Amino acid sequence: MSREVAVLGVGMHPWGKWGRNFVEYGVHAARAALKDAGIPWTDVQFISGAATMRCGYPGYVAGATFAQALGWQGAQVNTSYAACASGSQALAAARAQILAGGCDVALVVGADTTPKGFLAPMAGYRPEDPDWVRFHLGITNPTYFALYARRRMDLYGATLEDFTAVKVKNAAHGAANPNARYRKRFTREEVLESAMVADPLRLLHVCATSDGGAAVVLASLEYAQRRGLKTPRIAAISTVTPRFASTEVEMPDIATDSAVAAAGHSFRGAIAARAYEEAGLGPEDLSLAEVYDLASSMELDWYEYIGLCRPGEAEGLLRSGATRLGGRIPVNASGGLACFGEAVPAQALAQVCELVWQLRGEAGERQVQGARVGITANQGLFGHGSAVIVRK
Amino acid sequence: MSARQRVAAIEGWYTLDEPAHLLGSRCNSCGSYYFPRLSAGFCRNPACEGTSFETVPLSRTGRIWSYTNACYQPPPPFVSPTPFVPFAIAAVELAAERMIVLGQVVAGIDVGQLKVGMPMELVLESLYSEGDTDKLVWKWKPSGVRP
Incomplete structure (x- = not known):
């Protein structure tokens, strides 16, 4: 029995800092996805939205x-x-509805309008909220990104040049992406000369926050077959939570679990593993991957977490050129967060959009030749794993 | 002579005596530690049904898991001096509790003086001041170094 669903269409509103209502981006993306699918909105039986916390009740x-x-x-x-995993959960809800026989066609939409600067918590004195406490202590999102980066440097010999090479690679990929916010081919010098945010990370290593919208139209395989459509399929969606004791520092926590009474586990290492298991595929089957480069250094962590190489080998994989367009396993062919900036509820769906365009051979200058299988990986605050496998 | 008042920036998370300790919870059934203390009376170890906890001081020393600094002024609820002064941050692994605790590093120490694996100890330092009151918080300090 197949647990796959068909992706009939995808669509996006370009990322940027447009300053308009998030609903506008969502509807733009939804209409684009419906047009791509060739079905009218009135045929959609289930709509699944990824929520935003910054746009009031409508969000x-x-x-x-x-x-x-x-x-x-x-x-x-x-x-x-x-x-950040909202898009995958909205996608999972739509897939579940289709596989349970509750509908044939579902539309998934995520969109956001973001404020300037650091993402900050809600106001008031709220020491029971770890997100409030860490900001009170001056621990921002880039702090966590930098802790992972610095650990790679001290443990594995990663260098500032490696992190910079990731940024330069992704900027080159995204330069050809009409939906990307930043389409400038940043040079090594420009990255290194940008202001220090959280040592060793410079401003151009850290992703911005963006406005944007993305949408995906899903259908049962039977529906796609009846209409004679041969489309990419969703082979797996991982939405795993961590396992106690989770022993890596995770945003927004002040402390990890204690591994005194239970074995320690890596959360991010488990996210893709669950997706591979569900799809019956492994890292060796991948043609490409879209991973969450909140900071350029974190792309290297993901190489290991999605099984492209063993811990400590990501720098070698990067330096070999394997993860560039034209390499063995291109990562972030879309340009990644380096070129998009993060539009939280839309980002996991944007990753899926990219895989679908790639598998259909419609990615233009950033096309990965002969792409057959792709994976997305991301993680939402407070223990939300997210990985989606799309296959031809 | 007017002494400055010393109060906790976050109440109930650490002692104000010297040497100061972080206050954690320890499950009376499985021995798992929690920081901050558990607010609900249920152990988070999925293999444990524990519902009673002891408030315990956590180890004052540990080793650096990783470190960085804050070069840009964080947004509220961070209270910044004017002008903003960059500070280092460390994630320190406590051996006995087998957990990692984040915190600022004491003033005057920058990332160039830190390294993964370096021994650190816990001290109290001002997070910010209000009039004649210092709002104290725990910070990490390289062991044996005078702040």
Whole structure:
């Protein structure tokens, strides 16, 4: 029995700092995805929205907000929130509805409008919220990115040049992506000369926050078959939580679990493993990967967490050129977060959009030749794993 | 002579005596530690049904898991001096508790003086001041170095 679903269409609103209402980006992306799928909105039976926490009540109920903006037509609705993993959860809800026989066609939408600068927590004196406490101590998101980066340097001999090479590679990939916010081919010198944010990371190593929207139209394989469509399929969606004792420092926590009474586990190492298991595939089957480069250095962590190489070998893989376009396993052919900046509820869906375009051979100048299988990997605050495998 | 008042920036997370300790919870059933202390009375170890905990001081020393600094002024609720002064941050692994605890590094130490594996100890230092009151917080200090 197949547990796969077909991706009929994908669409995006270009990333940027447009300053408009997030609903506009979501509807733009949704209409683009429906057009790509060749089906009218009125044929959609289930709409699944990825929520945003920064746009008031309409953001909390994103699924219904997008449904109303597209025109109420009686579809069933869902909204998912899982921080940066919200898009994958919205996708998982739609897939579950299809596989349970509750609908044939589902639309998944995520969009965001972001404020300037650091993402900050809600106001007030709230010491029971670890996110509040860490900001009170001056521990921002780049702090965590830099802790991982510095550990790679001291343990594995990673260098500032490696982190910079990731940024330069992704900037070159994204220069050809019409949906990317930053399409400049940054040079090594420009990256190294940008201001220090959190040692060793410079401003151009750390991703920005962006406005943007992404949408995916899913359908049952039977529906796709009836219409004679041969489309990429979702082979797996991992939404795993950590295992106690989770022993790596995780944003926004002040402390890890204690591994006194239980064995220690790496959360991020488990995210892709679950997706591979579900798809019956492994890292050796991949043609490409889209991973969460919140900082350029974290792309190297993901090489290891998705099994492209063993711990400590990511720098070697990068230096070999394997992860560049034209290499054995291109990573972030879209340009990644380096070129997009993060639009939280849309980002995991944007990763899926890229895989679909790549598998259809429609990625233009950034096309990975002969792409057959791709994986996305990301992680949402407070223990939300996210990995999606798309296959031809 | 007016003495400056010393109060905790975050109440109940650490002692204010010298030498200061972080206050954690230890499960009376499985021995797992928690920092900050558990607010709900249930152990988070999935193999443990423990519901009673002791408040315990955590180890004052550990080794650096990783480190960095803050070069840009963080947003509120961080309270910044004017002008903002960059500070180092360390994630320190406590051997007995087998857990990692983050914190600022004491003033005057920068990342160039830190290394993964370096022994560190816990001290109290001002997080920020309000009038004649110092709001104290735990910070990490390289062992044996006078702040």
